[in-house]
Amino acid sequence: DAGVTQSPTHLIKTRGQQVTLRCSPKSGHDTVSWYQQALGQGPQFIFQYYEEEERQRGNFPDRFSGHQFPNYSSELNVNALLLGDSALYLCASSLGLRPSYEQYFGPGTRLTVT
Amino acid sequence: DAKTTQPNSMESNEEEPVHLPCNHSTISGTDYIHWYRQLPSQGPEYVIHGLTSNVNNRMASLAIAEDRKSSTLILHRATLRDAAVYYCILRHNAGGTSYGKLTFGQGTILTVHP
Numbered sequence A: 001d002a003g004v005t006q007s008p009t010h011l012i013k014t015r016g017q018q019v020t021l022r023c024s025p026k027s028g029h030d031t032v033s034w035y036q037q038a039l040g041q042g043p044q045f046i047f048q049y050y051e052e053e054e055r056q057r058g059n060f061p062d063r064f065s066g067h068q069f070p071n072y073s074s075e076l077n078v079n080a081l082l083l084g085d086s087a088l089y090l091c092a093s094s095l096g097l098r099p100s101y102e103q104y105f106g107p108g109t110r111l112t113v114t
Numbered sequence B: 001d002a003k004t005t006q007p008n009s010m011e012s013n014e015e016e017p018v019h020l021p022c023n024h025s026t027i028s029g030t031d032y033i034h035w036y037r038q039l040p041s042q043g044p045e046y047v048i049h050g051l052t053s054n055v056n057n058r059m060a061s062l063a064i065a066e067d068r069k070s071s072t073l074i075l076h077r078a079t080l081r082d083a084a085v086y087y088c089i090l091r092h093n094a095g096g097t098s099y100g101k102l103t104f105g106q107g108t109i110l111t112v113h114p
Helices: none
Strands: A005-007 A010-013 A019-024 A031-037 A044-050 A053-057 A064-068 A074-078 A087-094 A109-113 B009-013 B018-023 B032-038 B045-050 B061-064 B070-075 B084-091 B108-113
Touching: A005 A087, A010 A019, A019 A087, A019 A109, A031 A074, A044 A064, A074 A087, B009 B018, B018 B032, B018 B084, B018 B108, B032 B061, B045 B061, B045 B070, B070 B084
Parallel strands: A010 A109, B009 B108
Antiparallel strands: A005 A019, A019 A074, A031 A044, A031 A087, A044 A053, A064 A074, A087 A109, B018 B070, B032 B045, B032 B084, B061 B070, B084 B108
16 A cells, blocks of 8 residues: 655755645545645645645745645645745645544655755 | 644653653643654654543554643653654644644654663
């Protein structure tokens, strides 16, 4: 049973460019959340998708956008990259929205902005 | 969101029990208490969760105070593979759904000595 997968593993971009990160949820899961983790910090919630709609959003600018596809996979897009966007981007999946449900995390995509 | 307070770091010896404390004095009546851990260079991993009663699973035990203002994650026999950052997280239950947001703090860095 495949867990949460993310691609690419690593990425280097230049300031001002745009980037797309991809996530496939754990088999049977229909909900995907994205987190940003700066070095030495805990993950920060970006947004969550369920039934192809953004259900909740953290304190991130509109440069961060996402999408969920009918097969439940998801993309995170970041426009006009800043040096401060350098971080580990984590995707997590779960079955539905209930607070009693655990989230399963992928290994993350390490984004470096130069 | 209700906040949690954890010690910055703790140390343990291999094969000894470890008790990781978490204070959450502003917890509301329907908040679930979740624990996640993050091993070096990996995404967070679900450990355990509970609402009011103590919980056990194959990884750990969760002891919840009677007033629910604190909880303790118990690793019964620490191994070197348990060295990680442990996060105590409250998940708000808003009418049965919480839209999945996990609010991570700084967590507790657990060091296990051989």
